[in-house]
Structure formats: C-alpha cells, structure tokens
Amino acid sequence: MVVRMACTLGFSVWQIRRAAALVAALALWIVLTSGGVKTATAAAANCPGNPDALGTSRVLTVDMSTPRVGRKHFPTTLPLTDKEIVLTFDDGPLHGPTNRILDTLKAECVRATFFLLGRMTVKAPDLARRELAEGHTVAHHSYSHPPLGEMKPDKAMIDIDLGFSADDTALYGKASSAPRTPFFRFPGFVSSQVLLDRLEARNIVVFGADVWASDWDPMTPSDQLHLVLSRIRHSHGGILLLHDTKQQTAAMLPDFLRALKAEGFKVVHVVPRH
Numbered sequence: 001m002v003v004r005m006a007c008t009l010g011f012s013v014w015q016i017r018r019a020a021a022l023v024a025a026l027a028l029w030i031v032l033t034s035g036g037v038k039t040a041t042a043a044a045a046n047c048p049g050n051p052d053a054l055g056t057s058r059v060l061t062v063d064m065s066t067p068r069v070g071r072k073h074f075p076t077t078l079p080l081t082d083k084e085i086v087l088t089f090d091d092g093p094l095h096g097p098t099n100r101i102l103d104t105l106k107a108e109c110v111r112a113t114f115f116l117l118g119r120m121t122v123k124a125p126d127l128a129r130r131e132l133a134e135g136h137t138v139a140h141h142s143y144s145h146p147p148l149g150e151m152k153p154d155k156a157m158i159d160i161d162l163g164f165s166a167d168d169t170a171l172y173g174k175a176s177s178a179p180r181t182p183f184f185r186f187p188g189f190v191s192s193q194v195l196l197d198r199l200e201a202r203n204i205v206v207f208g209a210d211v212w213a214s215d216w217d218p219m220t221p222s223d224q225l226h227l228v229l230s231r232i233r234h235s236h237g238g239i240l241l242l243h244d245t246k247q248q249t250a251a252m253l254p255d256f257l258r259a260l261k262a263e264g265f266k267v268v269h270v271v272p273r274h
C-alpha cells in the first residue's frame, strides 16, 4: 500500500512536472511569438507598407556648437559615425523631380534636408509645404542663387534675407527677421569671410558638404547612381549634396536608397535646436 501510494504519488509528481514544463515552454513560445509580432508591427508602423524600408536611424540636433559643417569647404563637419549619411537637396522646389523625390523618401521613410531657393519657393509653395509636412528639414539657399561671396556684403545679405522671407512665408504664412530653421547653404559654395561672420552673428549654421553627387553634370540615372555610390563608399558617409531639380537624381534615388540599406549605411536627420 505504501509502495503503491508512493508509486502513485511519484507518477503524479512526474506528470505535474511534465505538465509544468509544457506550460513553461508554451509560455515562452507565446512570449517569443508575440514579441516577434510586436517587432514586425512596430517596423510596419514606423514605415507603413514597407517593413524593409531604409528608414531614418537617428535625429541629430545641429546648433551653433558647429557653426560651419562640411569638409569640402570647412575644417569640420557634423559629428557622424562611420557609414552615417545626411541627405541634402538643393535648388528646389521644382514640380516634377521634387515630387518624385518626396515620393521615394516617403516610401523608404527617410528624412532629408532641403535647401530652398526663394525664387523657386514662390513658384511652388505647395511643394515646400509638402516637404515640411512630411517631416523633412526645410532650410535656405538664398533667393536667386547669385555668387554671394563675390558681391558687396550688404547686397549679398539682401538676397539671403529675401530667400529666408520667401521660404518662411510659403512654409509658415509669415516671416520674421530670423529664419525659422537657421540653416543656410551658399549657392555654388561661394562664400566670403564677412558673410560667414554675419551669419554666425545671427546664429545661422552654414552647411557645406562632405560628398558631392556632381549631379549638375548631365548623365544617365545609372551613371549617376554608380558615381554617387562609389563616392559614398569611399567617404563612408557624411553630408551628401544632391539636387532635387535634377531628373537624373530623382530617377536614381530609389536604387540609391536600396543600395544604402543593403550596404549598411544609416540615414541621419539633421534638425535645428528650438
């Protein structure tokens, strides 16, 4: 009887242990599965319709601790790590290529910076507002793209300020004496020390670039893609200068963003400190 009871008891304990192990395994499976679902859902939520999107890896706040950035033109650049890239587009907005570029960036959930020309903004204010609405940084590139550094400083500043006010009026409905996003890029990178000093005194960060796409030279989208990829591989990232007015750039951008993803580059979105 004692043996039978022990035997029965022993069997029951084994059964309980086995059941407990099964329950634990089931619980682990549920946790792992729900975790996986959660991760996939988060990725899909981060970029609706494209769980394999390149995305934007981080946001970098840029202020007067780095008043001039871009090694092509200045001694220093942004504090980026290896294979981090900042996408910048100049000279727009322009109906056609800018729309196409915005569509591509949206599909990949990538945030970029647009340096607007005031005279283009007044012709396509809806596009400037779309850039802003879709989370991009919208910055400034003068009103009429003159060689500012070769002009009298006062005259140059008039063109710069006209650009600020044209852009901000389109973007926000009004302009004040200081641009809402205090980022500026000189047309053709033609600057002068006096203009750099004046912008610095107004707490405006001047962007150069680390890498040029040279998309001002006409070429096929395929040649453009190979050129920019080879330069980015060589530089390991940095501030890349593109032009959203160029069809060859708009055409190669989807393949370029796919290649960045495949090769492990990370997109950094630069924003002003507010």
Ligand SMILES: [Zn+2]
Pocket: 090, 091, 141, 145, 187, 188
């Ligand atoms: Zn330009």
